Amino acid sequence: MKRIIIITLIFCSALNAIAQQAGRVKISFAGFKCLRETADDILHLDGKVDEVFFRFYFTIADANGNTKLKYSNQTDTYGDNYGPFGNRINAGSAVDLFGNLRGGIKGGDNYYCNNIIGEYDLGAGDVLTVVPTIWEWDPGTGYQNSFDASIDGAYSVINQKASALSNQRFGPNGVAGVGGASLLGLFLIDAGSYLSFKAFFAIAGELTPKPRPIGITTNGEYSPKAVLLNANVMQQIASSNFGYGAGVIPVQYNEEALGNTRDHGNYIVLLKVEFTPKPGAVNTPPPPPPPGNSNNTPPPPPAPASGTSGSKNMTGNMRKADKPVTAPSIAGTWAGTYGNGENNNPNYYSFRLNADGTMQVIAANGNVMANGSYTYTANQLTGTYTYTTSGSFSFSALMDTNGALNGTWGSGSNVRGGGRWVMSKK
The missing domain is CATH 2.60.40 (Immunoglobulin-like)
Structure with a gap:
């Protein structure tokens, strides 16, 4: 009987693990x-x-x-x-x-x-x-x-x-x-x-x-x-x-x-x-809370890093809000097009994203046109760059399931308001 109970408990735990979703x-x-x-x-x-x-x-x-x-x-x-x-x-x-x-x-x-x-x-x-x-x-x-x-x-x-x-x-x-x-x-x-x-x-x-x-x-x-x-x-x-x-x-x-x-x-x-849903994986149930105080209450998480934001002309x-983390997978040269308004073409647009969080805007002939910095966290890319002549611009993008970046750009600190762009890694 004890063996049957143990087997039943194991079976129920397995069902719970399968039922837990991820995706x-x-x-x-x-x-x-x-x-x-x-x-x-x-x-x-x-x-x-x-x-x-x-x-x-x-x-x-x-x-x-x-x-x-x-x-x-x-x-x-x-x-x-x-x-x-x-x-x-x-x-x-x-x-x-x-x-x-x-x-x-x-x-x-x-x-x-x-x-x-x-x-x-x-x-x-x-x-x-x-x-x-x-x-x-x-x-x-x-x-x-x-x-x-x-x-x-x-x-x-x-x-x-x-x-x-x-x-x-x-x-x-x-x-x-x-x-x-x-x-x-x-x-x-x-x-x-x-x-x-x-x-x-x-x-x-x-x-x-x-x-x-x-x-x-x-x-x-x-x-x-x-x-x-x-x-x-x-x-x-x-x-x-x-x-x-x-x-x-x-x-x-x-x-x-x-x-x-x-x-x-x-x-x-x-x-x-x-x-x-996450394909081909059996997800395990979440782990129990870490040891806490005498009331079995888990200790509070560390205070998150705060950030600031601003908008210009309400665009x-x-x-x-959190501390930026640069993902190595985003580093490399990306190329595509940008446009104005709701268009993402026909102008050539290319970024060189470096592993240290710095970046350059590259012309079609390979020359560096602008320098700046970027952050990439949870498939969200944001950054700002300044042209060697004059003028600063900001951008943001999401990486889609095909590995392409789809984003917007704007003047100064605004990541929208100028137009749209799309890039793929070279």
């Missing part, structure tokens, strides 16, 4: 819906009706809640792109007094796209937390830096709570029989209530408009939404339809529902999730 997750910005525009300048000096941009924050925790990665991504600004606003992406149906110059976002407008904003490998027991935020654009210095500092300081707590909640809700077999709104309610949560993360902005009494997140209360309290993506339930999420197609997650920020009839913004951000940028 690669790809997150794309699929667009947005405006249900009601925000309060705007009556003269529309910042452009017709609404102009918005999006900031996405990513962090990965292991099964014990330790922070493995943190990263952020900012889009370009969407809305009226006429006149002095030519660096925006045209979106919305607003028109001028003569019925012309279509652009500017108002209630009822939708914008759809499919832009990859994050791609990561998840191990068994890992949880990826995505915090999607939408910001109203206004001239002047906004609240982005203070929000970045707030979320940077909260990542350790966010990951500990996200890991515990995710492990509680999504066992090794996922959540069988649950779909639709019920499944959405399990992984789309309020960060303030479940992850102990809120931010506060001095919105009331502001004399000068500035960029601010949509989804605040009248006193400036902001509790963003968070999406918990545990590898065990990723395939189920990616194949579920929540009203916008397979794997598309709607994240709504409704200020009127928060009692904010002063600013009254109501938007839905659309995120698309795709998941590829998008990507920001590394």
